[in-house]
Amino acid sequence: AQSVTQLGSHVSVSEGALVLLRCNYSSSVPPYLFWYVQYPNQGLQLLLKYTSAATLVKGINGFEAEFKKSETSFHLTKPSAHMSDAAEYFCAVSGLGGYQKVTFGTGTKLQVIP
């Protein structure tokens, strides 16, 4: 069984401030972890993914996430928010083998205040 929990359905930050979106996972096997972003009226787009190669993962648009096994977390950060970062962000987890079912979180809407 696997699941992800995203803390905070809405997060607001000022332009230029740190972005921190929280994700905790539960998995009975070593997980693969993903962050996807969804802009209004669009589908989801991969930001970054953890595949056990390195615990700090860098993605597109200046985002990065750190895998912390002891905390079962995979929080997404960006040092300085930009207006174009306003979107909904989804954390997701999958396990090894077979179909590799992916389980998505409920999403966090990021608002960037000018």
Add this chain to the structure above:
Amino acid sequence: EADIYQTPRYLVIGTGKKITLECSQTMGHDKMYWYQQDPGMELHLIHYSYGVNSTEKGDLSSESTVSRIRTEHFPLTLESARPSHTSQYLCASSDNSGWADTQYFGPGTRLTVL
């Protein structure tokens, strides 16, 4: 760049109508998926396919059906639409790396059943 298309983007229909949501991808991906997305909820997998002539039901019970006659095409059909089918439907495909596949999403079809 991912090329996955969904039509129509928006659909408003009456109860009892038969509808088909179209999804096509030009990336040659074997794996394709249909998700249902509702505000504040996780994405629910309703159907997936490993390749031509392969279809499986996902986690969320759905009255819809799918077919996979060609690699690039994965349509979803509702024989008799009901108001409970009102939702956003996202189609996705994934590459064949076999490890932590990245999913590429279409822009979605927003269905409203009156």
